[in-house]
Amino acid sequence: MRGHDLINTVLPDELFLEIFRHLDGLKSSCDACSLVCKRWLNIERFSRRTVRIGASSNPDAFVKLLVQRFVNVRNVYIDERLPVSSPFQFGYIFPGPTPTTKKRRHSKNARSSLEHLHVSEDSRSEERDLESFSLSDAGLVTLAEGFARLEKLSLVWCSNVTSVGLKSVAEKCRSLKALDLQGCYVGDQGLAAVGECCKLLEDLNLRFCEGLTDTGLVELAHGCGKSLKALGIAACAKITDISLEAVGSHCTLLQTLSLDSEFIKNQGVLAVAQGCSSLNVLKLQCINVTDEALLAVGTYCSSLELLALYSFQRFTDRSLCAIGNVCKRLKSLTLSDCYFLSDKSLEAIATGCVELAQLEVNGCHNIGTAGLEAIGRSCPGLSELALLYCQRIGDDAICSIAQGCRNLKKLHIRRCYEIGDKGIIAVGENCKSLTDLSLRFCDRVGDAALIAIGQGCSLRYLNVSGCHQIGDAGLIAIARGCPELVYLDVSVLQNLGDMALWELGEGCPLLKDIVLSHCRQITDVGLAYLVKKCTRIESCHMVYCPFITSAGVATVVSSCVNIKKVLVEKWKVSQRTRRRAGSILSYLCMDL
Known part of the structure; x- marks a missing residue:
């Protein structure tokens, strides 16, 4: 009945609390509920778990x-x-x-x-x-x-917080399970207090905590080593192998370790490998660690599922062969700037780690086609592949991946100059589940590749920046075959014209983000048709497009009701557009 509150007079507070719990902490939903009435505001405040x-x-x-x-x-x-x-x-x-x-x-x-x-x-x-x-x-x-019942606390770059404040948290919040101190200038006393008081601590992030030394981390390992499961350390110059030896001795349940340090050597990683047999995530960027340490990981850490190695100049194929022989559960592998690894490493991984689902090879100049062919033959569950700056990987490798890994969902290739239409056509013909494709500055990829992708895959994300052989025909095929496309980067495509934008407007109504920078053939006409049809666009980058004028910029601003960012040259923005949408405008060059 009008004028009667049938909900508040009947439902008890406990039922409201249960309803609010099902909002999963989504801020917009919680805020909306709190605005209904004072009672709902008080109940929602009582139920709020995350700030x-x-x-x-x-x-x-x-x-x-x-x-x-x-x-x-x-x-x-x-x-x-x-x-x-x-x-x-x-x-x-x-x-x-x-x-x-x-x-x-x-x-x-x-x-x-x-x-x-x-x-x-x-x-x-x-x-x-x-x-x-x-x-x-x-x-x-x-x-x-x-x-006092705090379970997770994140203090990111809170540079005025010291051990005094952290000690107070440790003493009063004894149920703390996760602590992120990234960029904080806390000292050893605060970290030792956490170890003494927070016996339930499972996750600790110490990235860029420059004030810490071995003393603090050793005390923490002694205090809450039985509960700690995840540890991250980066740019802590005074934390050495002594700390990791304590972690290896006391944190026997450790599952995740992320290390970025010039001061950690083999002893520390060896201690963790030998003492933490449950380790399943290992990320290393330690220039003084050699094969000896990774051989220990391969020997003792049979539960390893994710391995990421960055900027190693001293690892050889021996390390990856050991991983392949023992770590049968490995699902994700990242190799970045590991110059002494060759095809032999990937062949060992392919043979031993048949459950591999994610692979990234970045700047490893001795890894070529043969290594990727082995992955294609032996790892049918591969769903994500990234190949960056790999000069020795060609079309035959991509064909092998396409034919052997038909569940591939994400493929990112950047500046791999031996990969062309042949490999990408094979992907379009075989990988029907592909939704995310990035081909950045791949000079040999042209329209034929995108036509095959458009006919075989339903992409949501596409980046073909710098693939200068791609023109209207390829993008038209994408527009007609990928109606769920939400992100598109076609920057530096010199042959792309208004016809492609017209087709994109017709075929991709869900498009939210588009990058058109350095496209020298598109005009205000094509841009106007695109934004008229793609009403959900939130960001548009269009610098160095000589035929896009202030009228085109104004059209984007006025037509896209959800627009949040427009990147353009400052001189192309009229005073009226600046007054209307100044908050969403970004300029590559402030003064030209």
């Missing part, structure tokens, strides 16, 4: 307000890399702070983003103003006291 904070002019005050309003929060994510917002903006997810590092806080760009602040001539006063945009130990103490 994400960028920053504001006073993040400590925001934290104080949060702990008063949301009493059952379990997960807090604070990221101070985002740009500073207006000090009067407030929400459950706060739009955020300034720069990425403490040093960058004092840069010209950081100062320009804080124009609403009074900046005195005294540089020390300016520094204090800038630091007021960072969460401090006082704010962290307030957070710990208010959210």
Whole structure:
């Protein structure tokens, strides 16, 4: 009946709470519910489990307000890399702070983003103003006291937080399971306190924590080694093999290890391999680690499922042969700039790791066609393949992959100059599940390849940037065969014209993102037809398109109601367009 509240008078709070739990923490849904009435607002606040904070002019005050309003929060994510917002903006997810590092806080760009602040001539006063945009130990103490049942805490680039604040979190939030300290200047005392108090800690990220030494990490391993399952370390110059030896001795349940260090050597990786037999994810970028360490991984870590090796100048085929012989569960392999690995490595992986689903080979100049052919013969479950800067891999390799890995869903190829139409045609004929295709600067790929893809696959993502042999015919085939396309990059295609844009408008109504930069044949006419039909476009890049004028830019802005970003030369934007859509306009060159 009109005028009667039949829902609030009948349903108890417990039922509302159960309904809100099924929203999965989606902010827009939670906010919508909280606006219905005061009762729903209070119940939704009581049920809120996750809070994400960028920053504001006073993040400590925001934290104080949060702990008063949301009493059952379990997960807090604070990221101070985002740009500073207006000090009067407030929400459950706060739009955020300034720069990425403490040093960058004092840069010209950081100062320009804080124009609403009074900046005195005294540089020390300016520094204090800038630091007021960072969460401090006082704010962290307030957070710990208010959210005592906290389970996940992320403090990304919170450069003013020290061991004092972290110690308070450790002492008050003893149910903590995940802690991300990326870019924080915490010291050993804070990390030791976490080890002493947080016996349930499972996930720890210490990337770019420059103030830490072996002392802190060793204490943590002693304290919560029985629960720790994931550890990330990068750019921590004072963390050495001593820490990893402690991890290997005490963290026997460790499953994920990510290391990026110039100071870690074989001893540390050996200790982890020998002590952490449950290791299933290993990411290494350690220039002083050699075959000896990876041979140990191959010997002891039979549960390994993901292996990523970056910039290794001292690994040889011996390492990958050991992995292939023992790690039968390996599903994902990334090899980046590993110059001494050859086809023999991939042949060993193909023979031993038949469950391989993801493979990336980047800049490994001694890996060629034979290695990829072995993968195609032995790994039928491969679903994602990325080949970047691989000069020795040709069409025969791609044909083997297409014929043997028919469930391929994602194929990224960049600057592999021996790959042409033959290989991509084979993909179109055999890989019917392909939805994501990127062929960047592949000089030998032309229209025939895209025609085969359009006839055989239903793509959602396509990038053919720099494939100068592709013209209207290839894109027309994509437009007619891939109606679910949402992302398209056709930049630097000199032969692409308005006819292709017309066909894309007719055939791809779901298109959201399009990159047209350096396309010298398209005009305002083709662009107008595209945006008229593709009403969901959110971003459009069109720099260095000589026949796109200010009228074309205005058409994009006025026709695309969902547009969020337009990248174009500044001189092509009229005053009217700038007034109408200044917030979404980006310029490659501020002054030409």
